[in-house]
Amino acid sequence: APLIEASFCLDPGAGFHPGHRLRVQLASGSAIAVNPVLTVLAELLDLYSQRATSVDLLDFCQLPPVAHRFGFGTDEIERLRELIIDSEIRWGVDAEQRRRNGLTITQSTWLAGVQRMLISLAMASEPPVALGTVTPLDQVQGSDAHLIGQLAELVSRVRKIGRSFTDQATPQAWAAKLREAVELLASTEFEDSWQISHALGEIADFEEQTAGSKGLLDAGDIACWLDTRRKSASRRPNYGNGSLLVTDLNDLAGIRSKVVCVLGLDDDHFPGTPAIDGDDLLRLPGRRPATHWTTDRRAVRRQRLLDALLSAEDRFVVITQGADQASGALRPVSVCIAELMEACAVEGAAGQWRAASRDQLPPEETLVRWHPLQPHGWQDYALSGADQPASFDRHGLQGARALQAPPRPLVPHWQLEHTTTRESEVDIEQLIAFFINPARVLLRQATGTTRSSFERELQTSLPIEMDYRASWSAGNDLFKMLSAGHDAERARSSVWLSGQVLPGPIGAQVLDVQLAEASRVARSGRAVTSGRHRLADCQVELTGIQLQGRVQLFDDRIIVERFGYPRPDDALTCWLRLLLAVAGFDGDAAQPFGLLIG
Missing domain, CATH: 1.10.10 (Arc Repressor Mutant, subunit A)
Structure with missing residues (x-):
């Protein structure tokens, strides 16, 4: 759908190809299948029956009705991801859900993580403190208070609704629970208010259909009902409105059209793989009677192609890939297209897939027409006679002309121009950062941004075996x-x-x-840092640049500590600071020296 919207129905401004103005539509799904509010209910039922991991929490916050209800935008979602990782949320809404899964550990649940976020707004992480079994986080700022409060409210409402899912209840009671969930967790913009009305209408229909029933249902029964309603919904009747309709073969049966165009009839995708692998002896039917063709997925798809062919009144067009997209080598004709060509019964070179003499025939007399794989192929623009090639696709025509022109020296696609201005003062920490990672520092100076060394991932399991x-x-x-x-x-x-x-x-x-x-x-660190401590401001005049910085000294020692084995970065940091301290060395004081601790 995004590709269709980006290519068609555009504003008829200057520079657009006329084909962009075509009114192209998708065969829209039913309201129940695309209603995000019903998706919220389905996800809520899944949270109750599954593990409710940290990924599920972030995905639930990104659902449009939930995001609108609690004010989660793109920036808020990114910050929520960082908070969820820092608070060590793994899986489980609360301890009750953990107990239903046979585990008594209460750490790393949604509730425990939110409690850690809340306590971080009132207490610092140093000195180490704990309020019961909750400890504060680092890197939590006062600006996160509103976001953390909204997340805490979301988790509280999910817990309230989830507790009502534990017991069996009558259909009328379940309808009341679902209405409460919609009220507490979903809201929409004014133009999308139909989503809530439609969801409440579906709940009302469910209550009406089960009126008078005294049977008890559990959460699994409600999830199956909702899943059945979403899968069995038919598509909207947007056929015949004058648009170029994009749909699948299943929707073309019995609908006549002037032109039917089928895309992608290759052996990799059509008619698809069989339901049973050839070497899977355990799933072979054996001596059982042969099944009907309607239960064979491949046979059904071939029948749908025949229905599409019969529904075309004027033209039936098949577009497939005839050459490799990387090497340009010809690909063999697929089985399905070969059967179509045989059924057309066109004799001679005009009815062959790729004949040597076919280029001598007019295109309108051949069954198979070949086009360049790329939009800048010269064959699409070459004309017979003295006419100049012309096209509405100006970019494609420019590319075709460029390919026909003599080759020119290659020009880099992009080139990072580093600033030529020289700074008169350089801090020692800037110099250290440059020698540790020159590319990162140059990128930050040239573009004002940098690329993080790694991206932390959301954890979904408890650290049973730690790496x-x-x-x-x-x-x-x-x-x-x-x-x-x-x-x-x-x-x-x-x-x-x-x-x-x-x-x-x-x-x-x-x-x-x-x-x-x-x-x-x-x-070891305290033993060497317990002496006299001072901060030395050092300056060194170089060729047109002043190197300066503040060096921390413990009894004339520059100390760099690391938990673990010292890395080359640590030795480089200590050495550069030592060079600055020695260059600014005062003859009356003891000469400093460096020390690595790890």
Whole structure:
């Protein structure tokens, strides 16, 4: 649909091909199949019956009725993604849903993550604190208060509705529950208000159809009813309105048209793969009687193609790929098109797929017409006689002429022009960042943006078996707290409750190992940083540039600490700071030296 809208029904302004003004429509789905409010109800029932992961939470927030109800825009969704990752939300709406799945662990649920976000608005993460079993997050700002409040309200309403799904109830009671869900979770713009009216109408029809029934239904029954209503809905009758209609073969049966054009009749997609693989002996019918052709998916699709052929009154056009898109090598004719050509019974070269003498025949006399694969193919614009080639597709014609012209030297598609202005002052931290990653610094200076080194992913399972990176992350948090002088037990409790490790003996073993390593590195750091501390402002005059910066010294030592093995970046950072300190060295003071701790 987006490609259709981008290519047709455009504003008839200058520069457009007349074909862009054609009124092209898709065979629209039914209102029940495309109603986002009914999608909200279906997703809500799925959350109850499935694990309700962090991905499900973010996807639920992006549903148009939910996003409109709680004010989640594009920027808010991006920030929600970061908050969900930082709060270690994995799966489960709350502890009750975890218990239904046989698990008593309460960390990393939707509710636990939202509680961590809320407490972060009132309490800082340092020193390590905990309110019951909830610890605050880092990087939570006051501007996130409204967004966190809206997310907390969403989770609260989902929990309220989900608790009512646990018990069996009569159809009338289920209708009341669904109305409450629509009222609490969905809203639309004024022009889309039909979506809520239609959803309430479907619920009313369900209640009317089950009036007088005393049977009890559960959430699975309601989910099946809603799924059946969405799948069994027929399409809207938008045929015959003068538009160029794009649909599938199933909708062409019994509908006559002047011209029928079928796209993509290749062996990879039509008539499709059989329902049973040839070597799957367990699914073969054996001695059972042969099934009817209507149960064979391939036979049904071939019949639909025949129906489309018979429904064409003037023209029946088939467009398929005849050459490889990369190499241009000819592809063999597909089985379906070969059968169509045989049924047409055109003799001679005019009825062949690719004959050597077909280029000598007029195009209107051949059954198969070949066109260039790209819109700038010269064959589409070449004319006989002295006429100049012309086309409404000006860009395609320019490309065709460029291909016919003599080759010219290649010009880079894009080139990043670095600024030629030289700064008179350079900070030592800028110099360090440049030597660590020159491309990133140049990109930031030239474009004002940069590319992050990696994109964090939403986690959907508890950390039962932690990899090296997850273990290092927990140990690094412990190391930061211990280096800041906080108590070891409080630091351990803070990481334990954050959800980074699994509660129980498995998580305790990981924490004990990381705490011992973090304590060792932190003690080494405190031993060399406990002396005299001072900040030295250093300046060095270079050729037209002044290098300056503030260097932190502990008893004339420049110290760089890292939890884990020191990397070359750490050695480079220490060395550059040491060079600046030595260049600005005062003869009366002791000469500084560098120290790496890891």
